[in-house]
Amino acid sequence: MTRTKAILLAASALSVTSTLAYAQDAQTQAELDALRARVEALESVGPGSTPGDFRIGNTTLDVYGYVKADFFYDFEFDQGDTAFVNVIGEPSAATSGTFGATARQSRIGLLSNTPSNIGDIQGQLELDLFGSGGTAELRLRHANVRIGDHWLIGQFWTNFQPLDTYPTSVEFNGPVGIAFARQNQVRYTGSLGSDAAFSFSIEENVGGSNSDDPVITAAAEYNDGTYIARIAGLYGQAQDSGGTFEVDQYGVTLSGSARLWEGGLFQVNYTNGAALGPYLIGLGDAVVGGEANDVDAFTVELRQQLGDKWNVGISYGYEDYDLPTSTGTLAFTELETIHVNAFYQATENLTLSAEYIYGERNDVISGQDFDGNRVQFAAQLNF
Structure with a gap:
């Protein structure tokens, strides 16, 4: 498998926000390399060899996933299983302190590889337990087919999302200010040399955009292991919830990271565009009063590896939205979050983690700002 494809599979298998993700620190690089080796082993099948967990005829199968238990405490507003900053300030979420726990982030996935005369054909099926309404029901995360070195068909992270520079968090979502969506799509990826690639996709629009029209994306990325630079663009249509108004939906994401010192990582993601709220963690309305809701958003992250065990x-x-948007009874134009976390690698497969999360949401009607504090602890066992 090409380096680009192996990275794509490894990123989805480990998940951009899993406890073991550690952004791209030294510990995670070793884990990604190990997963790449597993993926490459699936494709290097020779007579009599049996890589992977299972083999059916000419197809090799590999199972991956993790079991994760989360424990959290919300001080002012009950944000639920995920630190959902949008509920901060909502009277229905007010609390004098709420303890919660969940194992719903646990997931399981299956990778397959079948040689053919048009190139190796890979498949991915990944499920977690984040059902709707707080229930522990199986939910589809990824389901896709890759043909040869270039084509991906099915559900996967949107091409607009910067996977390699996504901030690390213990809780499920991570900070506001970044695109986060898994979409049905047809994507073509090409090489621009050993350290660079480009991609184009036609995708289903996200649900909050209320549009049946497809979305077109394009991206280019440079990644030499020390520096990452990426640009991605998106164009489509969005409608209000009643389908009365339709507007152009477009935007750009600029991302970069650098390892400027031993064990350190600094990375930034910036998104700007119109009607992009449904693609972002904050889920702002795409259309308000018949107009496209413009948004500026960004994330900044600093990480440090401390010895072999700690990160x-x-x-x-x-x-920042131009027009008031709401996911409840309060209207907001600004959302902010801060995540401070630590990860301890207890064994090769077991990671323990802790995180403090601060969120702030403004109410443009009352002129008030509301904030919420949360602490979270987790244990994750990878397989």
Whole structure:
């Protein structure tokens, strides 16, 4: 498998926000390399060899995933299983302190590889337990087919999302200010040399955009292991919830990271565009009063590896909408989050983690700002 494809599979298998993700620190690089080796082993099948967990005829199968238990405490507003900053300030979420726990982030995935006369054909099926309404029901995350070195068909992270520079968090979502969506799509990826690639996709629009029209994306990335630079663009249509008004939906994401010192990582993601709220963690309305809702958003993260066992980091996220938007009874134009976390590698497969999360949401009607504090602890066992 090409380096680009192996990275794509490894990123989805480990998940951009899993406890073991550690951004791209030294510990995670070893884990990604190990997963790449597993993926490459699936494709290097020779007579009599049996890589992977299972083999059916000419197809090799590999199972991956993790079991994760989260424990959290919300001080002012009950944000639920995920640190959902949008509920901060909502009277229905007010609390004098709420303890919660969940194992719903646990997931399982299956990778397959079948040689053919048009190139190796890979498949991915990944499920977690984040059902709707707080229930532990199987939910589809990824389901896709890759043909040869270039084509991906099915559900996967949107091409507009910067996977390699996504901030690390213990809780499920991570900071506001960044695109986060898994979409049905047809994507073509090409090489621009050993350290660079480009991609184009036609995708289904996200649900909050209320549009049946497809979305077109394009991206280019340079990644030499020390520096990452990426640009991605998106164009489509969005409608209000009643389908009365339709507007152009477009935007650009600029991302970069650098390892400027031993064990350190600094990375930034910036998104700007119109009607992009449904693609962002903050889920702002795409259309308000018949107009496209413009948004500026960014994340900044700093991480440091401390010896062989510890990794610590802090990230800041921000979203600023031109027009008031609401996911409840309060209207907001700004959202902010801060995540401070630490990860301890207890064994090769077991990671323990802790995180402090601060969120702020403004109410443009009352002129008030509301904030919420949360602490979270987790244990994750990878397989």
